[in-house]
Structure formats: structure tokens, C-alpha cells
Amino acid sequence: MKERGITTITLKKINKEKVYQYIYHQKQTSKLQIVQDLQMGLSTVSQNLNELETEGLIKRCGYFESTGGRKAQIIQIVDDFKISIGLGILKKMFHIVAVNLYGEAIASETIPLPYNNTEHYYSQLAEEVEHFIQNHHYKQDKIMGISIATQGIISPDGAFVTYGAIMGNTEMKLSDFSSKLPYSCHLEHDSKAAAYLELWNHPNLSSAIVFLLNRNLGGAVITNHIVHQGTYMHSGLFEHICINPEGPMCYCGNRGCLETYCSANALEIASGFSIKEFFSFLREDKNTTLKQIWKDYLDHLAFVIRNLNLVIDSPVIISGYLAPYFQEQDMEYLLKQINASAPFKLNKDQLLVGTHGQYTPAIGAALYYVKEFIQPSI
Ligand SMILES: [Zn+2]
Structure with a gap:
């Protein structure tokens, strides 16, 4: 019975x-x-x-x-029956998004708050998160959790950052957040979070190479619909691929990493302008110096894409902060440069651009709880 x-x-x-x-x-x-x-x-x-x-x-x-x-x-x-909150932590600010059950960002904000590995920082951040939740009138039981994307490699158990040379957040712990927020919390490497979003937006892709063109460069490899982590969690760190052994010094302590050529920071250093100004002047069609800087940027990116395509024969996704600035002509130039010396050509439809700009890691991180909710439990 x-x-x-x-x-x-x-x-x-x-x-x-x-x-x-x-x-x-x-x-x-x-x-x-x-x-x-x-x-x-x-x-x-x-x-x-x-x-x-x-x-x-x-x-x-x-x-x-x-x-x-x-x-x-x-x-x-009811697509907002439950929502997930995503954070994208950066050196001088953090992004916060609310994501519905379809993985769509229904609210987003950028909050200036310089990162510091101190109690005070985590308390302030928690306060800002609570403000965001209150301002949007989200009830506490609606929130599935807070998923945090940060620069730095995360330990395999997701409990702390094992390498955080950019922000100085090595040893940043999940409990630094979860002890101050009355929600379930989750920690994610920002470039892997970006790859989760691209995978979500392109569900038919079984494999892909993702470039996170943020203030600092990031990357991820997707194989068999899964973001490849690696034995020590550092698969896809394209930012430290050396393209010139005598090039500029990288924060990792080596010279000529792709980071020093293709991060948004590198573009600002080369041009002397903020990213917004750079692209606005570049498109005005006057400044040939800026045109050359942009060409150099794309040439370096093409060089690495050409080589990576020989390791993983898959589509390439340009994602993150700089992605919305890429125009049709840039994609054509990039493809031309990739194929200029490639033994196997990349097709035009294999070069894709992400659409969520600077919020990409935060949205991608938030998908963690969305996926948990919609996955059949039986
Ligand atoms: Zn490096």
C-alpha cells in the first residue's frame, strides 16, 4: 500500500x-x-x-x-516567479543584475565600489546588494541566490580564489559574501561566467572559443556543451598566451601576453583615451593614428584566434565589454586577418559577437541558479 x-x-x-x-x-x-x-x-x-x-x-x-x-x-x-542575482566584481566597481527564469536581465546597475579584501568592503557590497533588491521590490523568497563573478581562478570546490593577481583577491572566499548576505551564494571565474552566457544564448553550439574583451582580457573553451575547467581550473586563459616574448610586462610577471595587447586597458593605454572616447573618435573617420591602433589590436587578436582554431576547430565568440563596439567592418577585417595565413579557413558564420557588453559576467554567473531551478529534478 x-x-x-x-x-x-x-x-x-x-x-x-x-x-x-x-x-x-x-x-x-x-x-x-x-x-x-x-x-x-x-x-x-x-x-x-x-x-x-x-x-x-x-x-x-x-x-x-x-x-x-x-x-x-x-x-x-511566470518568468519572474524566481529570480537570480548576478554580480560582476571589478577593481573599481561592481555590476549587479537580476535575471529571470529565461536568463534575461530584468534589471542592471553599475555601482562604484573599489575592491578591497576587507570586512568593510564585503559589508558595503552586501548593503548595496540589499538596496538593489529593495529598490526593485523583490521579495526575499523570490531570490534563488547571489552568484558572484570575479576576476581570478576559483578553487575546484568553488570556495575561494586561488589566483587573483589583478585585483589582489587571492584567498577571497565565498564565505566573505555568504556570511553577510541572507541568500545562497556562489562564486565563479568571470570569463567562465561569460562563457555560460554565450552557451545559453547559443544552445546549439557544442564547442566554442570565447574571448572576454573586458578591462582585463579573459577567455574560455567550450567543448561538448560544457565550459572546460582544466585540471587546475586554468583552461582557456588566453590572456596569458605569449605573442611577443619581448613585449610589455603583464601582471602575471611575464612579457608580451595577449593581455598587454588586447585587453580594454591595453587599448586605453595605447590610445590615451577612455574606451568610449576611443571608439567615438575612431568612428569619426579622421584620426589615422587611432585607426592604426585599432588595426594593431585586431591583428593581435586575429593572430591568437588563428592559432587557437588549430587547437579547437570551433566557432569563436567575441564577448564582454568591447563586444558591442565591434561593427560589421571590424568583423570582416578580423576574419580577413585570421584567414590571411591560416591553413584552414574560418567561415564568416563561425565568428560571433556577444550582445551583453559589460554585464556579460554578471548575467552569466546568475544563470547558475536559473539552471538549477529549471533542470528537471526527477
Ligand atoms: Zn600574462
């Missing part, structure tokens, strides 16, 4: 979850469509829909255009 009872409950749960998953993936559907596609009885579907609606997980809003006969009611999930 007892066993039968458990089986019935489990089956009910499976059905409810199936219905929810179906609605989630369809985005908009009708009761009849669910009955047909899931091959469930009408009464089972009705019961599940009622339960899901009572629990606040789905809503019915409006009607589909009639194709003859009665109009069907539109059913969709």
Missing part, C-alpha cells in the same frame, strides 16, 4: 514537472497543445495546470487568434 502511494505521488510530480517544462520551452502554449504533445489525458493536464497556477508558476493571459472554433487560452510561465 505504502509503495503504491509513493509511486502515485511521484508520478503526479513527474507529470506536473513535464507540463511545466513543456510550457517553459514552448514559451506560449495552449491546454490542447499540451494534451496532444505530451499525450496526457485532458483531466490530468487540467489538474496540473490548476496546481501550477495556484502555486504561481504559470499564468494564463489572453487568447490565441482563432483558427476556427473556440479561441485557445494562452498559457505561459
